[in-house]
Amino acid sequence: MEGYLSCTMTTVLGVLGAYGAWYVVCAYLARRGVPPLNFKDKHCYVTGGSAGLGEQLAVLLVEAGAHVTIVARNQVRLDEAQRLITAHRRDERQRVVAISADVSNHGESVAALDRAIRQHDGQVPEYVFACAGTTTPRYFLDYGPGDFERTMQINYFGALYTIQQAVKYMVQHGVRGRIVTVSSQAGLVGIPGYSEYAPTKAALRMLTETLYYELSIYGIVAHCFFPANIKTPGFEHENQTKPRITRVIDGEDEAIDPRVCAQRLLHGMDKGYPFIVSDPLGDVVRAACKGVGPANNMAVDTLFAALGWFAVPLWRAVTWWQVRDEVQAEATQRRAQLS
Ligand SMILES: NC(=O)C1=CN([C@@H]2O[C@H](COP(=O)(O)OP(=O)(O)OC[C@H]3O[C@@H](n4cnc5c(N)ncnc54)[C@H](OP(=O)(O)O)[C@@H]3O)[C@@H](O)[C@H]2O)C=CC1
Numbered sequence: 001m002e003g004y005l006s007c008t009m010t011t012v013l014g015v016l017g018a019y020g021a022w023y024v025v026c027a028y029l030a031r032r033g034v035p036p037l038n039f040k041d042k043h044c045y046v047t048g049g050s051a052g053l054g055e056q057l058a059v060l061l062v063e064a065g066a067h068v069t070i071v072a073r074n075q076v077r078l079d080e081a082q083r084l085i086t087a088h089r090r091d092e093r094q095r096v097v098a099i100s101a102d103v104s105n106h107g108e109s110v111a112a113l114d115r116a117i118r119q120h121d122g123q124v125p126e127y128v129f130a131c132a133g134t135t136t137p138r139y140f141l142d143y144g145p146g147d148f149e150r151t152m153q154i155n156y157f158g159a160l161y162t163i164q165q166a167v168k169y170m171v172q173h174g175v176r177g178r179i180v181t182v183s184s185q186a187g188l189v190g191i192p193g194y195s196e197y198a199p200t201k202a203a204l205r206m207l208t209e210t211l212y213y214e215l216s217i218y219g220i221v222a223h224c225f226f227p228a229n230i231k232t233p234g235f236e237h238e239n240q241t242k243p244r245i246t247r248v249i250d251g252e253d254e255a256i257d258p259r260v261c262a263q264r265l266l267h268g269m270d271k272g273y274p275f276i277v278s279d280p281l282g283d284v285v286r287a288a289c290k291g292v293g294p295a296n297n298m299a300v301d302t303l304f305a306a307l308g309w310f311a312v313p314l315w316r317a318v319t320w321w322q323v324r325d326e327v328q329a330e331a332t333q334r335r336a337q338l339s
């Protein structure tokens with residue numbers, strides 16, 4: 001009996017020890033080659049920097065000593081954001097530049113970046129955050145022609161145009177910078193109501209995964225951020241059209257503060273994570289959706305993934321049960337409307 005116990009103990013300790021060693025190796029591998037974050041005197045370029053997540057990100061960046069460019073369309077909101085961001089500077093030599101452009105237009109995207117570099121005395125951005133994005137959630141059948149294309153054009157192509165041009169300049173000037181795309185947890189998990197939005201965010205994930213490997217050729221690190229709901233003007237906009245089914249399933253009540261959300265993004269970048277989330281549930285979803293993409297820490301991700309494969313279908317069943325009345329009502333109403 002005693003022999004049996006000590007044999008079990010040895011096995012348990014052996015497994016824990018092996019897991020610990022694996023964890024350490026994974027942590028080392030994940031960080032390998034990623035230089036520490038350092039924003040002091042760096043040029044950080046933030047599209048969508050006039051509101052919500054992008055604005056709070058710009059605030060944190062100037063607090064960390066960066067020069068910042070924010071890009072958005074509406075001049076009034078840009079001016080307000082510029083004032084707010086400027087008030088957070090550590091040093092008045094820090095430049096805060098605001099540029100009005102529609103990033104979904106290739107010419108405007110490129111011109112905005114050129115202007116930003118000129119206004120920063122030729123300094124190419126070391127950090128590029130493609131934050132601009134939008135959604136108007138509805139039932140699939142309620143979208144009109146053009147809606148899908150418009151959202152893809154802003155969320156996906158808007159980010160792509162900015163990043164491609166920035167990477168060109170980085171490589172040309174030998175800048176070993178970082179690029180960040182902003183996807184969403186809705187780009188990982190299918191949620192009714194996001195048919196116009198989720199594909200744009202899934203596309204960003206795959207773009208970033210590709211660039212994570214490809215841009216390592218030039219010493220540039222790519223990150224993709226997958227936040228859950230954030231309390232922003234964009235969130236208020238989407239809630240005006242969001243079906244109730246969507247509100248319940250995506251956890252409307254748990255929306256987080258944009259500053260906290262931006263801090264979590266910077267934390268993930270500091271760790272060198274390719275895919276970054278805003279909360280622990282996000283880590284479960286991220287790991288369960290990992291596929292053959294890059295891991296943050298293979299040892300931890302494997303545990304999270306195993307949890308996700310069981311928990312996500314349970315969560316799906318529970319939330320679907322919570323909205324059973326709305327599902328019924330929508331089915332009845334829609335059939336009546338279309339027949
Ligand atoms: N809020 C949330 O719950 C979540 C948001 N996200 C994503 O995070 C990002 C930020 O979201 P959030 O802070 O809520 O967004 P907001 O709507 O609050 O702010 C969006 C910003 O992007 C700018 N923008 C929008 N379209 C364009 C365009 N075509 N060209 C240039 N700038 C543009 C807006 O300015 P202007 O309109 O003046 O151009 C504004 O500065 C988005 O990509 C969003 O999809 C992801 C998960 C959850």
Ligand SMILES: CCCCCCCCCCCCCCCC(=O)[C@@H](N)CO
Pocket residue numbers: 135184185186189227228229230234235238249250251281284285308311312315
């Ligand atoms: C124990 C494991 C349970 C698994 C839980 C799965 C949770 C998924 C939650 C998805 C939330 C999606 C928010 C999308 C926000 C967004 O992008 C929009 N607000 C657009 O702006």
